[in-house]
Amino acid sequence: MCAPEVSGHVMTLETEYGVPTVAVHGAAFARLVDSVVRVNGMPRARRAYVPMPVLTKTPAELRGYVEGDDPVSGQPFMAGVLEALTRPLDADDLRGVEFDRDTPRLLEPDTEENLHRLFRDNAWTDFLPIVLPTEERVAAMLAGTSHAPDEVVGQMRPTGFRELWDFTVEKVAVNAVMAGAEPEYLPVILALASSGMTARQSSTSSMANMVVVNGPIRDEIGMNSGLGALGPYNQANAAIGRAFGLLSQNVQGGSVPGLTYMGAQGNNFAYNSLTFAENQEKSPWEPYHVQHGFDVEESTATVFYVWGNVWTEGVRSRWEEKLKAILGGQDPFDGSILVLDPLVARSFYDLGFDRKEKLIQWIHENVKISAGFWWENFTTRNLMHELAEQGVEPWATYASVPPEELIPMFEPDNIHVVVVGGSSNAQWSSFQGRTLDARFRNAPTDPATVSIDRWR
Secondary structure: OEOOOHHHHHHHHHHHHOOOOOEEEEHHHHHHHHHHHHHOOOOOOOEEEEOOOOOOOOHHHHHHHHHOEOOOOOOEHHHHHHHHHHOOOOHHHHHOOOOOOOOOOOOOOOOHHHHHHHHHHOOOOOOOOOOOOOHHHHHHHHOOOOOOOOOEEEEEOOOOOOOOEEEEHHHHHHHHHHOOOOHHHHHHHHHHHHOOOOOOOOOOOOOEEEEEEEOOHHHHOOOOOOOOOOOOOOHHHHHHHHHHHHHHHHHOOOOOEOOOEOOOOOOHHHHOOOEEEOOOOOOOOOOHHHHOOOOOOOOEEEEEEEEEEEEEEOOOOOHHHHHHHHHHOOOOOOOEEEEEOHHHHHHHHHOOOOOHHHHHHHHHHHOEEEHHHHHHOHHHHHHOHHHHHOOOOOHHHHHHOOOOOEEEOOOHHHEEEEEOOOOOOOEEEEEEEEOOOOOOOOOOOOOOEEEOHHHO
Protein backbone atom coordinates (compact mmCIF):
# COMPACT_ATOMS: atom_id res chain seq x y z
CA MET A 1 0.00 0.00 0.00
CA CYS A 2 1.25 3.46 -0.82
CA ALA A 3 1.05 6.78 0.94
CA PRO A 4 -0.19 9.72 -1.19
CA GLU A 5 3.32 10.95 -1.95
CA VAL A 6 3.82 7.86 -4.13
CA SER A 7 1.48 9.49 -6.65
CA GLY A 8 4.27 11.99 -7.23
CA HIS A 9 6.68 9.23 -8.29
CA VAL A 10 3.95 7.65 -10.43
CA MET A 11 3.31 10.95 -12.20
CA THR A 12 7.04 11.29 -12.91
CA LEU A 13 7.13 7.86 -14.59
CA GLU A 14 4.19 8.83 -16.76
CA THR A 15 5.23 12.37 -17.70
CA GLU A 16 8.97 11.72 -18.11
CA TYR A 17 9.01 8.20 -19.53
CA GLY A 18 5.50 7.58 -20.87
CA VAL A 19 5.09 4.47 -18.71
CA PRO A 20 1.50 3.68 -17.57
CA THR A 21 1.53 3.27 -13.81
CA VAL A 22 -0.94 2.78 -10.97
CA ALA A 23 -0.47 4.07 -7.41
CA VAL A 24 -2.14 1.92 -4.77
CA HIS A 25 -3.55 3.67 -1.68
CA GLY A 26 -5.62 2.95 1.39
CA ALA A 27 -9.25 3.87 0.82
CA ALA A 28 -9.23 6.46 3.61
CA PHE A 29 -6.91 8.59 1.45
CA ALA A 30 -9.21 8.78 -1.60
CA ARG A 31 -10.12 12.48 -1.26
CA LEU A 32 -6.55 13.39 -0.37
CA VAL A 33 -5.13 11.54 -3.39
CA ASP A 34 -7.64 13.23 -5.70
CA SER A 35 -6.48 16.58 -4.34
CA VAL A 36 -2.78 15.74 -4.65
CA VAL A 37 -2.92 14.63 -8.28
CA ARG A 38 -5.09 17.64 -9.15
CA VAL A 39 -2.77 20.25 -7.60
CA ASN A 40 0.20 18.52 -9.22
CA GLY A 41 -1.42 18.96 -12.63
CA MET A 42 -2.38 15.34 -13.42
CA PRO A 43 -5.97 14.79 -12.31
CA ARG A 44 -6.23 11.67 -14.51
CA ALA A 45 -3.33 9.89 -12.80
CA ARG A 46 -4.29 6.24 -12.45
CA ARG A 47 -4.84 4.94 -8.93
CA ALA A 48 -6.42 2.04 -7.09
CA TYR A 49 -7.52 1.53 -3.50
CA VAL A 50 -7.56 -1.23 -0.91
CA PRO A 51 -9.43 -1.38 2.42
CA MET A 52 -7.78 -0.31 5.66
CA PRO A 53 -6.03 -1.11 7.98
CA VAL A 54 -3.05 -2.96 6.56
CA LEU A 55 -0.52 -3.20 9.40
CA THR A 56 -2.58 -5.51 11.64
CA LYS A 57 -3.77 -7.90 8.93
CA THR A 58 -2.59 -11.45 8.24
CA PRO A 59 -1.20 -12.46 4.82
CA ALA A 60 -4.50 -14.20 4.07
CA GLU A 61 -6.48 -11.07 4.90
CA LEU A 62 -4.19 -8.93 2.76
CA ARG A 63 -4.62 -11.37 -0.13
CA GLY A 64 -8.35 -10.93 0.34
CA TYR A 65 -7.91 -7.20 -0.22
CA VAL A 66 -6.17 -7.84 -3.55
CA GLU A 67 -8.62 -10.51 -4.68
CA GLY A 68 -11.63 -8.46 -3.66
CA ASP A 69 -13.17 -5.23 -4.92
CA ASP A 70 -11.66 -1.76 -4.95
CA PRO A 71 -13.68 -0.05 -2.16
CA VAL A 72 -13.71 3.28 -4.05
CA SER A 73 -14.59 2.20 -7.61
CA GLY A 74 -16.53 -0.92 -6.59
CA GLN A 75 -14.79 -2.89 -9.37
CA PRO A 76 -12.52 -5.95 -8.92
CA PHE A 77 -9.22 -4.62 -7.65
CA MET A 78 -6.75 -6.60 -9.80
CA ALA A 79 -8.83 -6.26 -12.96
CA GLY A 80 -8.75 -2.49 -12.51
CA VAL A 81 -5.00 -2.44 -11.90
CA LEU A 82 -4.23 -4.60 -14.94
CA GLU A 83 -6.50 -2.53 -17.18
CA ALA A 84 -4.80 0.71 -16.06
CA LEU A 85 -1.32 -0.75 -16.58
CA THR A 86 -2.04 -2.02 -20.09
CA ARG A 87 -4.04 0.94 -21.45
CA PRO A 88 -1.64 3.27 -23.31
CA LEU A 89 -1.32 6.85 -22.18
CA ASP A 90 -3.05 9.40 -24.36
CA ALA A 91 -2.82 13.17 -24.69
CA ASP A 92 -5.50 13.77 -22.05
CA ASP A 93 -3.52 11.74 -19.51
CA LEU A 94 -0.49 13.98 -19.93
CA ARG A 95 -2.17 17.30 -20.63
CA GLY A 96 -2.14 18.51 -17.04
CA VAL A 97 -3.94 21.55 -15.70
CA GLU A 98 -3.01 25.07 -14.70
CA PHE A 99 -4.23 27.05 -11.71
CA ASP A 100 -4.75 30.73 -11.11
CA ARG A 101 -3.05 31.41 -7.77
CA ASP A 102 -4.23 35.02 -7.57
CA THR A 103 -6.64 35.84 -4.75
CA PRO A 104 -8.36 39.14 -4.01
CA ARG A 105 -6.59 41.21 -1.38
CA LEU A 106 -9.86 42.54 0.07
CA LEU A 107 -13.27 40.99 0.62
CA GLU A 108 -16.46 42.81 -0.26
CA PRO A 109 -17.89 44.86 2.65
CA ASP A 110 -20.58 43.07 4.65
CA THR A 111 -21.94 42.80 8.16
CA GLU A 112 -19.64 41.57 10.91
CA GLU A 113 -21.80 38.48 11.40
CA ASN A 114 -21.67 37.56 7.71
CA LEU A 115 -17.91 38.10 7.53
CA HIS A 116 -17.33 35.86 10.54
CA ARG A 117 -19.49 33.21 8.87
CA LEU A 118 -17.53 33.58 5.63
CA PHE A 119 -14.22 32.99 7.45
CA ARG A 120 -15.64 29.89 9.17
CA ASP A 121 -17.22 28.49 6.00
CA ASN A 122 -13.92 28.82 4.15
CA ALA A 123 -11.95 27.13 6.98
CA TRP A 124 -9.78 30.22 7.45
CA THR A 125 -10.11 29.96 11.25
CA ASP A 126 -9.60 27.45 14.04
CA PHE A 127 -13.37 27.78 14.71
CA LEU A 128 -12.82 30.03 17.69
CA PRO A 129 -13.80 33.70 17.41
CA ILE A 130 -11.30 35.82 15.47
CA VAL A 131 -10.51 39.52 15.16
CA LEU A 132 -11.60 40.54 11.66
CA PRO A 133 -8.50 41.69 9.73
CA THR A 134 -9.51 45.14 8.48
CA GLU A 135 -7.03 47.25 6.51
CA GLU A 136 -6.58 49.52 9.53
CA ARG A 137 -5.85 46.63 11.89
CA VAL A 138 -3.42 44.99 9.47
CA ALA A 139 -1.61 48.32 8.96
CA ALA A 140 -1.28 48.69 12.73
CA MET A 141 0.11 45.15 12.96
CA LEU A 142 2.66 45.87 10.23
CA ALA A 143 4.08 48.65 12.41
CA GLY A 144 5.62 45.83 14.48
CA THR A 145 8.26 45.13 11.82
CA SER A 146 10.54 47.17 9.55
CA HIS A 147 10.01 44.74 6.68
CA ALA A 148 7.91 45.68 3.65
CA PRO A 149 4.37 44.21 3.44
CA ASP A 150 5.09 42.57 0.08
CA GLU A 151 8.38 40.94 1.15
CA VAL A 152 8.27 37.16 0.78
CA VAL A 153 8.73 35.52 4.18
CA GLY A 154 9.13 31.94 3.02
CA GLN A 155 7.33 28.86 1.76
CA MET A 156 5.08 26.33 3.44
CA ARG A 157 3.06 23.20 2.69
CA PRO A 158 1.17 20.67 4.82
CA THR A 159 3.27 17.67 3.74
CA GLY A 160 6.19 16.87 1.48
CA PHE A 161 4.05 15.65 -1.42
CA ARG A 162 2.31 19.01 -1.92
CA GLU A 163 3.63 22.11 -3.64
CA LEU A 164 5.30 24.88 -1.65
CA TRP A 165 3.35 28.15 -1.40
CA ASP A 166 5.04 31.55 -1.10
CA PHE A 167 3.65 34.09 1.34
CA THR A 168 4.36 37.69 2.31
CA VAL A 169 4.79 39.75 5.47
CA GLU A 170 1.30 41.18 4.99
CA LYS A 171 -0.29 37.74 4.87
CA VAL A 172 1.41 36.84 8.14
CA ALA A 173 0.18 40.13 9.64
CA VAL A 174 -3.40 39.32 8.57
CA ASN A 175 -3.30 36.06 10.51
CA ALA A 176 -1.64 37.76 13.49
CA VAL A 177 -4.59 40.17 13.64
CA MET A 178 -7.05 37.28 13.45
CA ALA A 179 -5.30 35.58 16.39
CA GLY A 180 -5.54 38.66 18.64
CA ALA A 181 -1.81 39.42 18.61
CA GLU A 182 -0.24 42.79 19.38
CA PRO A 183 2.12 44.47 16.85
CA GLU A 184 5.13 43.89 19.11
CA TYR A 185 4.53 40.12 18.76
CA LEU A 186 4.89 40.25 14.97
CA PRO A 187 8.68 39.60 14.79
CA VAL A 188 8.18 36.33 16.70
CA ILE A 189 5.31 35.30 14.44
CA LEU A 190 7.30 36.17 11.31
CA ALA A 191 10.23 34.12 12.60
CA LEU A 192 7.97 31.10 13.12
CA ALA A 193 6.50 31.55 9.64
CA SER A 194 10.00 31.76 8.13
CA SER A 195 10.96 28.37 9.60
CA GLY A 196 8.99 26.54 6.91
CA MET A 197 7.73 24.18 9.62
CA THR A 198 3.96 24.18 9.44
CA ALA A 199 1.78 24.14 12.54
CA ARG A 200 -0.84 22.26 10.50
CA GLN A 201 1.15 19.16 9.53
CA SER A 202 -1.05 16.64 7.70
CA SER A 203 0.60 13.48 9.04
CA THR A 204 -1.78 10.66 9.93
CA SER A 205 -0.02 10.46 13.30
CA SER A 206 -1.62 13.74 14.41
CA MET A 207 1.41 15.94 14.98
CA ALA A 208 1.16 19.33 16.63
CA ASN A 209 3.91 21.81 17.57
CA MET A 210 5.84 23.12 20.53
CA VAL A 211 7.38 26.60 20.30
CA VAL A 212 10.12 27.68 22.72
CA VAL A 213 11.18 31.35 22.74
CA ASN A 214 14.57 32.45 24.08
CA GLY A 215 16.40 35.73 24.51
CA PRO A 216 15.54 39.31 25.50
CA ILE A 217 12.27 39.48 23.55
CA ARG A 218 10.63 37.27 26.17
CA ASP A 219 10.60 40.17 28.63
CA GLU A 220 10.11 42.86 26.00
CA ILE A 221 6.71 41.49 25.00
CA GLY A 222 5.77 40.00 28.37
CA MET A 223 5.90 36.30 27.60
CA ASN A 224 5.42 33.85 30.45
CA SER A 225 8.15 31.38 31.42
CA GLY A 226 7.00 30.79 35.00
CA LEU A 227 3.75 29.76 36.68
CA GLY A 228 1.23 28.48 34.14
CA ALA A 229 3.48 29.15 31.14
CA LEU A 230 2.01 26.25 29.17
CA GLY A 231 -1.55 27.23 30.12
CA PRO A 232 -4.07 29.91 29.05
CA TYR A 233 -2.66 32.66 31.31
CA ASN A 234 -0.63 34.93 29.04
CA GLN A 235 -1.70 36.89 25.99
CA ALA A 236 1.68 36.76 24.20
CA ASN A 237 2.07 33.00 24.65
CA ALA A 238 -1.50 32.34 23.55
CA ALA A 239 -1.73 34.76 20.62
CA ILE A 240 1.69 33.94 19.14
CA GLY A 241 0.96 30.23 19.16
CA ARG A 242 -2.52 30.71 17.74
CA ALA A 243 -1.21 33.01 15.00
CA PHE A 244 1.34 30.35 14.01
CA GLY A 245 -1.47 27.85 13.55
CA LEU A 246 -3.76 30.21 11.63
CA LEU A 247 -1.04 31.43 9.27
CA SER A 248 0.07 27.84 8.64
CA GLN A 249 -3.32 26.66 7.43
CA ASN A 250 -3.95 29.81 5.41
CA VAL A 251 -0.60 30.27 3.64
CA GLN A 252 0.08 26.60 2.84
CA GLY A 253 -3.06 26.01 0.79
CA GLY A 254 -5.41 24.81 3.49
CA SER A 255 -5.90 22.38 6.34
CA VAL A 256 -9.15 20.50 5.81
CA PRO A 257 -9.77 17.02 7.29
CA GLY A 258 -9.81 14.39 4.57
CA LEU A 259 -8.46 16.80 1.96
CA THR A 260 -5.30 18.45 3.26
CA TYR A 261 -5.29 17.11 6.84
CA MET A 262 -5.21 13.39 7.69
CA GLY A 263 -4.40 13.25 11.44
CA ALA A 264 -6.27 10.17 12.66
CA GLN A 265 -7.32 11.71 15.99
CA GLY A 266 -6.11 15.29 15.69
CA ASN A 267 -4.16 17.01 18.44
CA ASN A 268 -5.43 19.54 20.98
CA PHE A 269 -1.92 21.03 21.25
CA ALA A 270 -2.58 22.58 17.83
CA TYR A 271 -4.74 25.36 19.28
CA ASN A 272 -1.68 27.37 20.37
CA SER A 273 1.28 25.13 19.52
CA LEU A 274 2.37 24.81 23.18
CA THR A 275 4.03 28.22 22.93
CA PHE A 276 6.08 29.46 25.90
CA ALA A 277 9.33 31.17 26.87
CA GLU A 278 12.18 29.23 28.44
CA ASN A 279 12.87 30.21 32.04
CA GLN A 280 16.52 31.11 31.43
CA GLU A 281 16.91 33.02 34.70
CA LYS A 282 16.07 30.05 36.94
CA SER A 283 17.72 27.36 34.85
CA PRO A 284 21.07 26.03 36.10
CA TRP A 285 22.09 25.41 32.49
CA GLU A 286 22.76 27.58 29.45
CA PRO A 287 19.61 28.53 27.52
CA TYR A 288 18.38 26.29 24.74
CA HIS A 289 19.34 28.71 21.96
CA VAL A 290 22.87 29.18 23.35
CA GLN A 291 23.23 25.40 23.50
CA HIS A 292 22.50 25.40 19.76
CA GLY A 293 24.95 28.10 18.73
CA PHE A 294 23.15 31.42 19.21
CA ASP A 295 24.37 34.36 21.29
CA VAL A 296 22.69 34.79 24.66
CA GLU A 297 21.50 38.30 23.67
CA GLU A 298 19.88 37.09 20.46
CA SER A 299 16.17 36.32 20.50
CA THR A 300 15.12 33.04 18.88
CA ALA A 301 12.18 30.69 18.45
CA THR A 302 12.51 26.92 18.23
CA VAL A 303 9.84 24.77 16.59
CA PHE A 304 9.34 21.12 17.52
CA TYR A 305 6.84 18.61 16.20
CA VAL A 306 5.18 16.85 19.16
CA TRP A 307 2.60 14.16 19.82
CA GLY A 308 1.65 13.53 23.46
CA ASN A 309 3.36 13.74 26.82
CA VAL A 310 3.85 11.93 30.12
CA TRP A 311 3.80 13.89 33.38
CA THR A 312 5.57 13.14 36.67
CA GLU A 313 7.14 14.98 39.61
CA GLY A 314 10.25 14.84 41.72
CA VAL A 315 13.75 13.47 41.23
CA ARG A 316 14.04 10.97 44.03
CA SER A 317 16.40 8.11 44.84
CA ARG A 318 15.10 5.90 42.00
CA TRP A 319 15.07 8.62 39.36
CA GLU A 320 17.00 6.43 36.91
CA GLU A 321 14.28 3.79 37.00
CA LYS A 322 11.56 6.40 36.53
CA LEU A 323 13.34 8.12 33.63
CA LYS A 324 13.96 4.83 31.86
CA ALA A 325 10.32 3.79 32.32
CA ILE A 326 8.90 7.09 31.04
CA LEU A 327 11.15 7.37 28.00
CA GLY A 328 11.06 3.64 27.35
CA GLY A 329 7.31 3.88 26.85
CA GLN A 330 7.72 6.22 23.90
CA ASP A 331 8.24 5.21 20.29
CA PRO A 332 11.88 4.97 19.19
CA PHE A 333 13.45 7.29 16.66
CA ASP A 334 10.94 10.15 17.00
CA GLY A 335 12.88 11.61 19.91
CA SER A 336 12.00 13.08 23.27
CA ILE A 337 11.72 16.59 24.71
CA LEU A 338 12.13 16.92 28.47
CA VAL A 339 10.28 19.97 29.81
CA LEU A 340 11.54 20.57 33.35
CA ASP A 341 10.47 22.94 36.09
CA PRO A 342 13.51 24.82 37.49
CA LEU A 343 13.29 22.72 40.67
CA VAL A 344 13.75 19.57 38.61
CA ALA A 345 16.55 21.06 36.55
CA ARG A 346 18.37 22.01 39.77
CA SER A 347 17.92 18.47 41.12
CA PHE A 348 19.52 16.98 38.01
CA TYR A 349 22.29 19.56 38.26
CA ASP A 350 22.98 18.52 41.86
CA LEU A 351 23.16 14.87 40.73
CA GLY A 352 26.18 15.78 38.61
CA PHE A 353 24.52 16.85 35.37
CA ASP A 354 26.08 20.29 35.35
CA ARG A 355 25.46 20.58 31.61
CA LYS A 356 22.38 19.61 29.60
CA GLU A 357 24.60 17.56 27.31
CA LYS A 358 25.52 15.24 30.18
CA LEU A 359 21.86 14.45 30.87
CA ILE A 360 21.24 13.94 27.16
CA GLN A 361 24.19 11.58 26.88
CA TRP A 362 22.99 9.62 29.94
CA ILE A 363 19.62 9.12 28.30
CA HIS A 364 21.25 8.01 25.04
CA GLU A 365 23.44 5.46 26.83
CA ASN A 366 20.91 4.13 29.34
CA VAL A 367 17.45 4.20 27.76
CA LYS A 368 17.58 1.19 25.47
CA ILE A 369 15.35 -1.39 23.80
CA SER A 370 16.06 -4.55 21.84
CA ALA A 371 17.12 -4.11 18.24
CA GLY A 372 14.29 -6.38 17.17
CA PHE A 373 11.71 -4.18 18.85
CA TRP A 374 13.36 -1.04 17.48
CA TRP A 375 13.13 -2.30 13.89
CA GLU A 376 9.56 -3.53 14.32
CA ASN A 377 8.45 0.07 14.89
CA PHE A 378 6.57 1.44 11.86
CA THR A 379 8.57 4.67 11.68
CA THR A 380 12.02 3.14 12.01
CA ARG A 381 11.24 0.34 9.58
CA ASN A 382 9.87 2.64 6.88
CA LEU A 383 12.14 5.67 7.26
CA MET A 384 15.46 4.30 8.48
CA HIS A 385 15.88 0.86 6.95
CA GLU A 386 16.91 2.28 3.59
CA LEU A 387 19.60 4.35 5.31
CA ALA A 388 20.81 1.22 7.12
CA GLU A 389 21.11 -0.62 3.80
CA GLN A 390 23.15 2.32 2.45
CA GLY A 391 25.60 1.95 5.34
CA VAL A 392 24.59 5.15 7.13
CA GLU A 393 25.50 5.03 10.83
CA PRO A 394 24.32 4.31 13.43
CA TRP A 395 21.43 2.69 11.55
CA ALA A 396 23.69 0.23 9.72
CA THR A 397 25.10 -1.03 13.02
CA TYR A 398 21.67 -1.21 14.63
CA ALA A 399 20.46 -3.35 11.72
CA SER A 400 23.41 -5.75 11.95
CA VAL A 401 23.19 -6.74 15.63
CA PRO A 402 21.16 -9.71 16.96
CA PRO A 403 17.45 -8.91 17.57
CA GLU A 404 17.84 -9.36 21.34
CA GLU A 405 20.76 -6.91 21.68
CA LEU A 406 19.92 -3.63 23.37
CA ILE A 407 20.42 -0.43 21.39
CA PRO A 408 19.72 3.25 22.24
CA MET A 409 16.15 4.41 21.75
CA PHE A 410 17.21 7.95 20.83
CA GLU A 411 20.26 9.58 19.32
CA PRO A 412 21.68 12.57 21.28
CA ASP A 413 20.66 15.10 18.63
CA ASN A 414 17.04 14.01 19.02
CA ILE A 415 16.91 14.49 22.81
CA HIS A 416 16.05 18.02 23.94
CA VAL A 417 15.86 19.67 27.37
CA VAL A 418 14.08 22.96 28.10
CA VAL A 419 13.33 24.62 31.45
CA VAL A 420 9.99 26.30 32.21
CA GLY A 421 7.80 26.75 35.27
CA GLY A 422 7.31 28.67 38.48
CA SER A 423 8.89 26.30 41.04
CA SER A 424 5.62 25.62 42.85
CA ASN A 425 6.12 21.90 42.23
CA ALA A 426 8.99 19.73 41.02
CA GLN A 427 7.02 18.92 37.85
CA TRP A 428 8.43 17.59 34.64
CA SER A 429 7.06 16.18 31.43
CA SER A 430 8.44 14.14 28.57
CA PHE A 431 6.98 14.97 25.17
CA GLN A 432 7.28 12.57 22.28
CA GLY A 433 8.65 14.80 19.55
CA ARG A 434 11.51 16.11 17.50
CA THR A 435 12.89 18.90 15.41
CA LEU A 436 13.18 17.88 11.79
CA ASP A 437 16.43 17.15 10.03
CA ALA A 438 16.86 17.57 6.28
CA ARG A 439 15.24 14.23 5.44
CA PHE A 440 11.87 15.28 6.81
CA ARG A 441 11.59 19.06 6.43
CA ASN A 442 9.79 20.81 3.62
CA ALA A 443 13.16 21.94 2.27
CA PRO A 444 16.76 21.05 3.18
CA THR A 445 17.44 24.55 4.49
CA ASP A 446 14.48 24.77 6.89
CA PRO A 447 15.91 25.48 10.37
CA ALA A 448 14.49 24.30 13.67
CA THR A 449 15.69 27.38 15.61
CA VAL A 450 15.22 30.74 13.88
CA SER A 451 16.30 34.28 14.70
CA ILE A 452 13.56 36.67 15.80
CA ASP A 453 15.82 39.71 15.59
CA ARG A 454 15.99 39.28 11.82
CA TRP A 455 12.28 40.19 11.64
CA ARG A 456 12.24 43.29 13.83
